[in-house]
Amino acid sequence: MTAAAQFIDVTRTFGDFTAVGSLNLDIPEGRITTLLGPSGCGKTTTLRMLAGYTAPSSGTIRIAGKDATRLPPEKRNLGMVFQSYALFPHMSVADNVGYGLKLRKIPAAERRSRVAEALDLVGLGHLAAQRPRKLSGGQQQRVALARAIAIRPSLLLLDEPLSNLDARLRVQMRAEIRRIQAETGLTVVLVTHDQDEALEMSDVMVLMRAGHVMQSGSPAEVFPRPANRFVAEFLGYENFVPAGPAASDGATTLTVRPEHLEIVQGEAPDGARLALPATVTGIAYRGVDRHLTLAAPRVKGEGEGDVTLIATVRADHSRADWRPGDQVTVAARPEHVVELAD
Numbered sequence: 001m002t003a004a005a006q007f008i009d010v011t012r013t014f015g016d017f018t019a020v021g022s023l024n025l026d027i028p029e030g031r032i033t034t035l036l037g038p039s040g041c042g043k044t045t046t047l048r049m050l051a052g053y054t055a056p057s058s059g060t061i062r063i064a065g066k067d068a069t070r071l072p073p074e075k076r077n078l079g080m081v082f083q084s085y086a087l088f089p090h091m092s093v094a095d096n097v098g099y100g101l102k103l104r105k106i107p108a109a110e111r112r113s114r115v116a117e118a119l120d121l122v123g124l125g126h127l128a129a130q131r132p133r134k135l136s137g138g139q140q141q142r143v144a145l146a147r148a149i150a151i152r153p154s155l156l157l158l159d160e161p162l163s164n165l166d167a168r169l170r171v172q173m174r175a176e177i178r179r180i181q182a183e184t185g186l187t188v189v190l191v192t193h194d195q196d197e198a199l200e201m202s203d204v205m206v207l208m209r210a211g212h213v214m215q216s217g218s219p220a221e222v223f224p225r226p227a228n229r230f231v232a233e234f235l236g237y238e239n240f241v242p243a244g245p246a247a248s249d250g251a252t253t254l255t256v257r258p259e260h261l262e263i264v265q266g267e268a269p270d271g272a273r274l275a276l277p278a279t280v281t282g283i284a285y286r287g288v289d290r291h292l293t294l295a296a297p298r299v300k301g302e303g304e305g306d307v308t309l310i311a312t313v314r315a316d317h318s319r320a321d322w323r324p325g326d327q328v329t330v331a332a333r334p335e336h337v338v339e340l341a342d
């Protein structure tokens with residue numbers, strides 16, 4: 001894959017504090033890359049360095065193969081959309097979208113056709129003459145996208161673009177941005193702290209923590225195989241069991257998703273990788289599923305107290321429901337058990 005942009009050993013410090021440390025990252029051309037992680041992990045600083053608003057303390061940033069480390073933002077040919085759309089209230093939608101083209105001194109006729117094309121792409125051609133304040137949040141978001149796309153940027157940078165939208169619209173806009181990316185072939189870098197958004201939208205997701213990349217890859221690579229406990233927890237894994245002597249080198253913890261735990265009475269099924277005696281401590285009914293909480297005593301030498309486990313099981317009408325106090329075996333097949341380093 002060709003890299004549209006590259007971070008080569010990029011560090012950014014603020015005083016003694018390292019916001020981004022020795023970052024090496026390729027942004028593949030014509031794909032959506034998301035920077036994902038909790039608040040303060042350095043996502044925005046990384047995006048701002050790519051945009052040219054924050055200079056790296058050391059290291060090199062290349063855009064389209066050229067050293068862009070010291071290039072000012074306006075020379076990088078980037079489109080940006082922020083959380084706040086920053087539309088000009090006194091201008092029509094069309095003038096908002098055409099603003100960057102005017103700055104670039106694109107002749108009026110071409111400007112008109114590129115504005116129309118960008119508005120069609122986001123499905124707002126019919127609102128060209130409106131003022132932004134007459135539009136819904138979702139429509140304003142699309143205007144901001146159209147404005148960023150109209151300049152035909154070599155990179156489209158989106159910083160938490162969906163976080164001001166209500167939940168339903170947010171989910172719609174995920175698919176919408178994917179469609180726009182597929183139709184234009186743009187290279188997109190998206191910052192988010194929402195793992196569902198990243199899983200749905202990314203070609204490549206980059207998980208960050210405290211200024212460092214913890215893991216990167218496609219959602220299909222990362223989600224089933226989190227590299228460490230931080231990534232697993234961030235992606236919503238809940239069950240963490242001491243790995244014990246049978247684990248590979250370096251693995252200290254095993255994890256299994258709630259829907260992959262099997263609850264049985266008596267012996268674990270043949271070939272199970274994990275088999276723990278446990279007591280049912282709680283049960284919640286959620287439509288066709290049952291959410292069980294269980295307590296499994298630790299093996300001697302692996303710490304104090306019980307390990308709490310969460311299992312999602314399908315209702316089985318051939319038998320009575322599990323009840324608090326039931327003694328069971330919690331089991332998982334080898335293909336569902338992920339070994340984690342700390």
Ligand SMILES: Nc1ncnc2c1ncn2[C@@H]1O[C@H](COP(=O)(O)OP(=O)(O)OP(=O)(O)O)[C@@H](O)[C@H]1O
Nearest residue numbers: 014018019037038039040041042043044045046193
């Ligand atoms: N101009 C600055 N001066 C001092 N510290 C800064 C500055 N900008 C960012 N930081 C610090 O760098 C760290 C990373 O910030 P950054 O905004 O990149 O994180 P983030 O992952 O985008 O978080 P959020 O989702 O909250 O925006 C934070 O601890 C922040 O306080």
